[in-house]
Amino acid sequence: MDLTPNDEQIAFQTATTDWCREHMALEAARDRPDGLWDQLEAMGLPRLTAPEANGGLALDHATEALVFAELGRFLAPIGLLSSAVANRWFAEPFDGKVALALTVEEPGPLRVLDPVDSAAVLLLQPGSVRVFDIPDRFLNQMTRQQHVTAHRPTIDLSTMQSEQGWATTAVWTEDDVRPPLHLQLLAAAYAVGCADAARDMAADYARLREQFDRPIGWFQALKHMCSDMAVRAAAARSQLYYAACALDENAADAAFHVAAAKRLADQGALDNGRANIQVHGGIGMTDEAAAHLPLKRAHLLQFIAPAAREALLA
Amino acid sequence: MDIGFSPEETHFREECRDWLHAHVPAEKRPLDAADAIGFDKAWQRRLFDAGWAGINWPTDYGGRGLSIVQQVIWLEEYAAAHAPWIGANFVGVNHGGPTLILNASEEQKAYHLPRILKGEAIWCQGFSEPGAGSDLAGIKTRGRIEGDELVINGSKIWTSFAHVADWQELVLRTEEGSLRHKGLSWAICDMHAPGITVRPIRKMSGQTEFAEVFYDDVRIPLTNVVGGLGNGWKVAMSTLSFERGTGFIADQVKQSHEIEELIAAARANGMIKDDRIAGHLAQLRAEVAAVRAMTYRNISEVVRTGQPGPEASVIRLFTSELGQRLERMAVLLMGEAIIDFAYGDDDAVGDYLRGFAATIAGGTAQIQRDIIGERLLGLPKSR
Numbered sequence: 001m002d003l004t005p006n007d008e009q010i011a012f013q014t015a016t017t018d019w020c021r022e023h024m025a026l027e028a029a030r031d032r033p034d035g036l037w038d039q040l041e042a043m044g045l046p047r048l049t050a051p052e053a054n055g056g057l058a059l060d061h062a063t064e065a066l067v068f069a070e071l072g073r074f075l076a077p078i079g080l081l082s083s084a085v086a087n088r089w090f091a092e093p094f095d096g097k098v099a100l101a102l103t104v105e106e107p108g109p110l111r112v113l114d115p116v117d118s119a120a121v122l123l124l125q126p127g128s129v130r131v132f133d134i135p136d137r138f139l140n141q142m143t144r145q146q147h148v149t150a151h152r153p154t155i156d157l158s159t160m161q162s163e164q165g166w167a168t169t170a171v172w173t174e175d176d177v178r179p180p181l182h183l184q185l186l187a188a189a190y191a192v193g194c195a196d197a198a199r200d201m202a203a204d205y206a207r208l209r210e211q212f213d214r215p216i217g218w219f220q221a222l223k224h225m226c227s228d229m230a231v232r233a234a235a236a237r238s239q240l241y242y243a244a245c246a247l248d249e250n251a252a253d254a255a256f257h258v259a260a261a262k263r264l265a266d267q268g269a270l271d272n273g274r275a276n277i278q279v280h281g282g283i284g285m286t287d288e289a290a291a292h293l294p295l296k297r298a299h300l301l302q303f304i305a306p307a308a309r310e311a312l313l314a
Numbered sequence: 315m316d317i318g319f320s321p322e323e324t325h326f327r328e329e330c331r332d333w334l335h336a337h338v339p340a341e342k343r344p345l346d347a348a349d350a351i352g353f354d355k356a357w358q359r360r361l362f363d364a365g366w367a368g369i370n371w372p373t374d375y376g377g378r379g380l381s382i383v384q385q386v387i388w389l390e391e392y393a394a395a396h397a398p399w400i401g402a403n404f405v406g407v408n409h410g411g412p413t414l415i416l417n418a419s420e421e422q423k424a425y426h427l428p429r430i431l432k433g434e435a436i437w438c439q440g441f442s443e444p445g446a447g448s449d450l451a452g453i454k455t456r457g458r459i460e461g462d463e464l465v466i467n468g469s470k471i472w473t474s475f476a477h478v479a480d481w482q483e484l485v486l487r488t489e490e491g492s493l494r495h496k497g498l499s500w501a502i503c504d505m506h507a508p509g510i511t512v513r514p515i516r517k518m519s520g521q522t523e524f525a526e527v528f529y530d531d532v533r534i535p536l537t538n539v540v541g542g543l544g545n546g547w548k549v550a551m552s553t554l555s556f557e558r559g560t561g562f563i564a565d566q567v568k569q570s571h572e573i574e575e576l577i578a579a580a581r582a583n584g585m586i587k588d589d590r591i592a593g594h595l596a597q598l599r600a601e602v603a604a605v606r607a608m609t610y611r612n613i614s615e616v617v618r619t620g621q622p623g624p625e626a627s628v629i630r631l632f633t634s635e636l637g638q639r640l641e642r643m644a645v646l647l648m649g650e651a652i653i654d655f656a657y658g659d660d661d662a663v664g665d666y667l668r669g670f671a672a673t674i675a676g677g678t679a680q681i682q683r684d685i686i687g688e689r690l691l692g693l694p695k696s697r
């Protein structure tokens with residue numbers, strides 16, 4: 001047993017953080033540079049666990065979870081989650097970004113996250129994941145209306161969405177519990193990163209901002225609020241590591257552990273997101289400052305492969 | 315102790331209800347301050363003309379001179395009728411006016427109070443500065459006395475409605491070299507005076523409702539000082555007690571309607587079958603009931619002793635956090651639809667995002683807890 005990253009993993013993690021800081025700053029989350037996806041592809045980030053035959057790095061989920069937690073800290077594109085899962089579990093590699101659809105009952109329509117420049121979309125279903133094309137237009141099966149798949153903003157200022165019909169032509173995984181768990185694990189990693197981002201932003205501000213002639217972090221009310229953020233983030237991160245290893249081992253209780261990681265990470269991201277705003281006071285409520293960005297991302301993440309109560313009680 | 319109202323009060327309640335039923339505007343109040351200003355002014359004028367503005371303000375200045383209990387009855391009916399938030403009139407009506415009534419000269423009262431009640435003059439509050447938020451005594455904006463004028467330099471921030479306001483409650487340092495609570499004055503600043511620049515600031519909910527205000531040799535008459543030069547801290551504390559106290563009764567009353575709407579929504583979409591949600595709603599309903607009880611208790615205290623008592627800060631803290639719990643429940647009940655929120659939307663998500671202000675504006679929850687600990691419980695002062 002060793003739940004600490006090894007040297008290679010640490011190096012990978014650090015390199016990711018450094019790269020993100022320079023090319024994908026959280027503060028600029030709503031205005032990502034053109035060509036960002038190509039850079040993410042070039043670094044192999046959507047193929048960390050994909051088989052080598054598909055151009056992947058064939059790494060384990062533990063390493064991937066570490067790296068995705070860093071990516072999550074910078075509010076990296078949601079499409080990385082679905083692309084990583086698609087590239088890992090299907091024999092044919094996917095060309096370019098695979099967007100992520102939130103689970104809905106047939107016959108849709110589907111809510112597609114991060115559809116910009118993606119040709120395919122991945123959908124989580126009970127026991128499997130399914131990938132199909134993104135059409136330019138579709139027929140809403142319920143209203144019988146034709147729709148153009150136009151892009152709209154989401155509450156998370158870094159993520160666009162679109163709507164599309166339920167497609168019948170698709171590929172999907174069968175008889176394997178791991179693909180859906182993989183998506184849940186990566187979404188949990190993003191949420192852990194999001195909780196971290198809020199914690200660090202709050203702690204940085206609490207060290208810097210002075211009132212009553214001292215840094216506000218001097219006051220226990222604030223210090224303890226920041227400490228609670230650290231506790232939530234640490235609990236979620238530890239469980240994330242455990243869950244990643246359980247998935248790597250294909251352990252019998254992997255489903256429980258991944259669900260637990262997602263639940264704690266979602267809660268941590270939301271609670272830390274809210275606390276971060278309170279720590280910032282007036283400036284935390286502004287559009288200009290970045291404090292609202294992790295909170296809004298957290299509200300989106302909680303709908304991506306949410307942890308079902310049944311999975312936690314099973 | 316009793317929870318009944320007198321026949322006159324009940325009659326008054328019916329009057330309020332009837333008028334509101336017939337006059338509450340059908341259209342929604344616009345959200346952005348610049349769009350809402352016309353709406354807010356017209357509505358305030360309407361209230362004034364019908365005798366509903368300044369219910370417990372003195373009759374000499376355009377008020378009705380009625381009791382604070384009647385004021386509460388009005389606010390209860392106001393919320394029940396889904397009447398619009400008073401918006402840009404908040405500062406003038408809820409704390410600027412009351413501060414003047416308590417501290418201002420005859421001339422100041424005679425000039426400003428009727429204008430506030432009629433919705434002719436919009437007020438804003440210039441207390442917070444970039445370096446002085448929770449630590450209000452850290453104010454640096456200064457007013458140099460030159461003859462019979464104050465010459466103002468400095469800046470304020472988070473000033474709600476500054477870009478649409480006519481007057482400002484301005485707390486500034488009028489004694490050079492003075493420290494902390496000393497040497498401050500509370501003055502009425504003309505927001506149209508030369509030298510004032512207003513930079514609106516956008517909120518994370520998308521509205522530009524507050525602003526940064528810069529003063530560059532702004533001149534106002536010395537007679538605009540309220541409560542005497544150098545007495546600014548005392549006057550400002552009275553402003554805050556109105557802002558934190560009676561100013562929020564309307565919000566508190568609104569919560570009793572919000573919880574019923576939430577319960578109805580949870581029944582309608584079936585989420586009430588989730589035990590966790592049902593349990594939460596049940597708890598919230600009990601808490602909302604307690605808010606009314608706390609408000610009545612507090613008002614009774616005012617009627618009996620003429621002062622709200624230190625419990626006012628307890629109500630303020632409790633209701634601000636309860637309001638946030640209600641807003642969180644509202645977005646929880648929306649489910650995935652929260653994802654669709656975009657700037658400009660006027661829905662439960664906007665309320666939730668704007669609602670973060672409840673534990674920041676007018677003194678943060680942490681500062682409120684300090685006040686409760688120190689003034690109510692006699693715990694040692696930490697600052």
Ligand SMILES: Cc1cc2nc3c(=O)[nH]c(=O)nc-3n(C[C@H](O)[C@H](O)[C@H](O)COP(=O)(O)OP(=O)(O)OC[C@H]3O[C@@H](n4cnc5c(N)ncnc54)[C@H](O)[C@@H]3O)c2cc1C
Binds near residue numbers: 212216280282697
């Ligand atoms: C929507 C909105 C509207 C506003 N409108 C107005 C207005 O019209 N006019 C006006 O003058 N101001 C207004 N304000 C400003 C408001 O009063 C200040 O934001 C508030 O007092 C906090 O100050 P600050 O923002 O500088 O935060 P800070 O004082 O820097 O606080 C940052 C954090 O530190 C904490 N903190 C500070 N001191 C202590 C302590 N001693 N112990 C424990 N914790 C502490 C705070 O609780 C907070 O969590 C508004 C604010 C908002 C959000």
